[in-house]
Structures are given as structure tokens and as C-alpha cells.
Amino acid sequence: MNHGVTMRDIVVKLGCEVMAGSEHLDNPVAFGYSSDLLSDVMAKVGLGDVWVTVQTHENIIAVGSITGVSGIIIAGGAAPLPPTVRRANEEGIPLLVTVKPSFEVIGILYHMGIKGRSEK
Amino acid sequence: MYLEYRVDGGDFQASGQAAAGIKRTLRQIGIDAEVARRAAIVTYEAEMNIAIHAYLGTISIEILPERIIIQADDEGPGIADIPAAMQVGYSTATEDIREMGFGAGLGLPNMRRYSDEFEIESQVGVGTSVRAVIILPAKEGN
Numbered sequence: 513m514n515h516g517v518t519m520r521d522i523v524v525k526l527g528c529e530v531m532a533g534s535e536h537l538d539n540p541v542a543f544g545y546s547s548d549l550l551s552d553v554m555a556k557v558g559l560g561d562v563w564v565t566v567q568t569h570e571n572i573i574a575v576g577s578i579t580g581v582s583g584i585i586i587a588g589g590a591a592p593l594p595p596t597v598r599r600a601n602e603e604g605i606p607l608l609v610t611v612k613p614s615f616e617v618i619g620i621l622y623h624m625g626i627k628g629r630s631e632k
Numbered sequence: 633m634y635l636e637y638r639v640d641g642g643d644f645q646a647s648g649q650a651a652a653g654i655k656r657t658l659r660q661i662g663i664d665a666e667v668a669r670r671a672a673i674v675t676y677e678a679e680m681n682i683a684i685h686a687y688l689g690t691i692s693i694e695i696l697p698e699r700i701i702i703q704a705d706d707e708g709p710g711i712a713d714i715p716a717a718m719q720v721g722y723s724t725a726t727e728d729i730r731e732m733g734f735g736a737g738l739g740l741p742n743m744r745r746y747s748d749e750f751e752i753e754s755q756v757g758v759g760t761s762v763r764a765v766i767i768l769p770a771k772e773g774n
């Protein structure tokens with residue numbers, strides 16, 4: 513994890529919208545993980561990782577907060593529900609939204625030097 | 633220290649309050665981040681199982697100097713075949729719930745994996761009780 517990428521770098525690279533947690537964009541990113549199954553994320557995502565999902569409901573913030581992610585990217589263009597945005601702000605978790613599908617987002621993150629946790 | 637939360641069946645939209653609460657409390661009292669994370673994951677899965685599968689329940693958390701005890705008790709349908717329910721991928725969750733990303737059948741396995749002691753008891757038509765213990769690492773210099 514010496515790529516030095518922050519959530520802000522990801523926002524710039526993806527050209528995406530920041531829906532919440534904008535004061536925490538300097539969070540450094542450790543590794544990346546992508547899954548839409550919440551219990552799978554619970555089991556696999558690590559402290560400081562960036563999480564890519566298509567889920568938009570409030571529980572993604574609960575999962576992100578419990579696991580200590582550096583930020584959440586909602587891929588595929590669906591807008592987060594208002595309670596999701598509110599809770600992300602409360603918990604101080606950067607919440608990014610992009611029209612790009614998960615596959616493309618992950619490819620871009622990978623090119624930025626962010627790897628999966630099992631590759632460390 | 634003792635914390636208790638009530639969890640209503642069906643209330644999985646806004647759930648995760650107990651998990652958020654325990655994580656905050658553990659960090660405030662200076663518990664190691666990774667241990668706090670494990671306790672919060674166990675609590676979240678327990679909370680979600682009550683919200684998704686049961687009618688009403690409580691999560692009680694006891695924080696002792698050397699261990700954290702997470703106890704979840706509910707009134708609900710119970711589990712007929714506990715060994716089956718403990719299998720990765722086994723889930724009776726409905727399609728609506730799966731679409732939200734729940735119901736992957738990983739909750740009970742996660743709870744067992746992230747706790748040091750894990751017990752589950754259930755009576756069909758009555759309810760389910762889960763008890764998970766997380767041993768705290770001995771403090772240096774004590």
C-alpha cells in the first residue's frame with residue numbers, strides 16, 4: 513500500500529459526484545473491494561479500504577462505518593436514498609456516485625495502483 | 633459496562649444501531665480498533681438476523697475487562713436445523729431482502745468466525761438465542 517491514493521484522487525479521476533462526507537476526502541485508501549452482498553463485505557473489506565457497490569440504501573453506511581472503510585463508491589448511476597446521504601454525513605464517510613458500472617470503476621482504481629487485499 | 637438495544641423485526645432499513653453503538657463505546661474506552669471492528673461485525677449480523685428473520689428481540693452487550701459478551705435473544709420462528717443454518721450460503725431470506733444485499737447466508741458463519749466463543753440455541757415457534765464472546769487482548773504493562 514504505497515500508492516498514496518486518497519479518496520480525493522479517486523473523485524478527480526472518476527470525475528464523479530461526492531454525495532456526502534466531503535470533509536473526509538483526504539482519507540488515504542488502503543486496498544479495494546467490490547461486492548453487493550453486505551455480509552460478504554463485512555467478512556472481506558478491511559480498515560481503510562475503498563468499497564465499490566451498486567447498493568444505495570442506508571445499510572451500506574452501517575457496513576462501511578463498522579468495517580472502517582475510507583469511502584464508498586456507488587457505481588452504475590443509481591442515486592443513494594436520502595437517509596443514506598444523511599447517515600454518511602453523520603458517520604463522516606465519503607460517499608461517491610458515478611454512472612460508470614462497477615467493472616469500469618474497479619479497472620480505473622486498479623490503474624491508480626489500488627490492489628485487492630489478498631494481493632498484498 | 634452494559635449496553636442493551638431493542639431490535640424490531642422488519643426494521644432492517646434503519647438497523648445497525650446496536651453495532652454502531654458498540655463500536656463507538658469500545659473506541660471511547662480505548663479498545664483496539666480491530667477488536668472493536670470484530671465486536672461490531674458480530675453485533676451487526678445478530679441485529680440483522682433479528683430484523684430479517686424474527687419478530688422482536690434484544691441485543692445485550694457486556695464489556696468486562698477481559699471479554700466482551702454479545703447476547704442476542706429474539707421471539708421468532710426459531711431455526712429447525714441449526715447445522716444447516718450455520719453453513720455458508722444457507723439462507724431462507726426472501727427475494728426482496730436479497731436484492732438489498734442481505735440473505736447471502738454468511739451472517740452466522742461471520743459471527744462464529746469473528747468471535748472466540750459462539751453458541752446458538754433455538755426453539756421452533758418460540759425464538760432464537762445467540763451468545764458470542766470476544767476475548768480482549770491483555771493490556772501491555774498490566
Ligand SMILES: Nc1ncnc2c1ncn2[C@@H]1O[C@H](COP(=O)(O)OP(=O)(O)O)[C@@H](O)[C@H]1O
Pocket residue numbers: 551681682684685686706708709710711717718722723724725734735736737738739740741760
Ligand atoms: N434469529 C433468527 N431467527 C430465525 N431464523 C434465523 C435467525 N438467524 C438465522 N436464522 C436462519 O438461519 C439462516 C442463515 O442465517 P445467516 O447465516 O445469518 O444468513 P442470512 O441471514 O443471510 O440468511 C437464515 O436464512 C434463517 O433461516
Ligand SMILES: [Mg+2]
Pocket residue numbers: 677680681735738739740
Ligand atoms: Mg444473517
